[in-house]
Amino acid sequence: MPSFSFIRSSLSTVVYCIALAVNSLLLTIAIVRRESHWGYVVLLTLLLLYGVLQRFEWRRKQWIQTKESLTKQQVERRRQRLESLGTLASGIAHDLNNLLTPILMSGKMLQRETPNVDRVALADTIVAGATRGADLIAQLLTFARGGDGNQSPVQLAKLLPETGRILERTLPKGISLHVCVDSDLPEVIGDETEMSQLVMNLAINGRDAMNGDGELTIAAERVSFDSEHSCSYTVLPPGDYVRISVTDNGHGIDESIRDRIFEPFFSTKQRGNGTGLGLSTTIGIIQSHRGAIEVETKVGEGTTFHVLLPSVSH
Structure with missing residues (x-):
């Protein structure tokens, strides 16, 4: 069933169109009969101005509704992104633990003063593990941050x-x-x-x-x-x-x-x-x-x- 506001808007449009048509008809008759017609001209101008203002108001409301709809969609997408991020984080936690384990072990080995320790290899292990961990976190941050709407x-x-x-x-x-x-x-x-x-x-x-x-x-x-x-x-x-x-x-x-x-x-x-x-x-x-x-x-x-x-x- 149509809403009351829709019915009111439709009736207002119909009344406006009737008033515009009647005034235009009376203006035409006055001009043909060479009678005074400036009152009809003024009324026609006011009606046209009213129509322009109503059109402007309609466009403004449409713009507000569109903006509110887009905002709602962005909030919904952000909420879903956070849910997905939680799912990702639970799976990635195990990977991060696997990355940190060799880093910690290599660090402890470097702390020892044992002469036969390959310090270069241990340092490479630490750097490689930290790099993979940083890439992993960067991917998560990119996904969590979300797009700014620029395509x-x-x-x-x-x-x-x-x-x-x-x-x-x-x-x-x-x-x-x-x-x-x-x-x-x-x-x-x-x-x-x-x-x-x-x-x-x-x-x-x-x-x-x-x-x-x-x-x-x-x-x-x-x-x-x-x-x-x-x-x-x-x-x-x-x-x-x-x-x-x-x-x-x-x-x-x-x-x-x-x-x-x-x-x-x-x-x-x-x-x-x-x-x-x-x-x-x-x-x-x-x-x-x-x-x-x-x-x-x-x-x-x-x-x-x-x-x-x-x-x-x-």
Whole structure:
């Protein structure tokens, strides 16, 4: 049912159009009869001015609503990024411990005054371990900091393997990760951090669907459409695209909930195991990059999410 404000706005528009039409008609009749018509001219001017002001007010409200919507999306994405960061941190903690152990052992060896200690080799071990640790922390900070909304050419052929290396640290030992990226993959226009986040969200979703055992695949290839391509939530125009596919062989998505998986806060996980914003945040990122998403799933066999993003040549 239409809201009261919508009905009031519609009635106001109808009354305005009627008043404008009647005044224009009376002005025309007055001019034809060569009667005094300046009153109609003044009234017509006021009506036109009123219409311009109303249009300006409508545009201002639209701008405010758009700004509020964008702000809400940014907050939602930040919240989901923090959730993903917590997942990453729990997996990376073990790697950091493995890096610190040889550093501490090498430091203790250097403290000894034993003449047969290879100090150069120990120093190299410390430097190598510290460098790997710094790179690891830098990746986490980049992901946590998030994008500033500035879109630029992104090399997915480089980004996806890097994202895969971060993901490997969060996967249980029973899950194997495969990253398959075409060597001639074109660039896409987007925010590099948000690109990483959407792949991370889909991969973590796939990881949770496999219950600690299975295969997770991240693939990317170039595709072209000669005509409009219909997707789940939009229709893509003809052109060149990059298709990112994230596949798991988990339990699949039941038909009864398939239409709800992108709803904010919808989750099949137990309370406390996630906010339910992963897939809704992902589709928001995809839409802001003029892309689309498709879902292929079969209960008991697994799920594949296909993300289509326009390439630079599009």
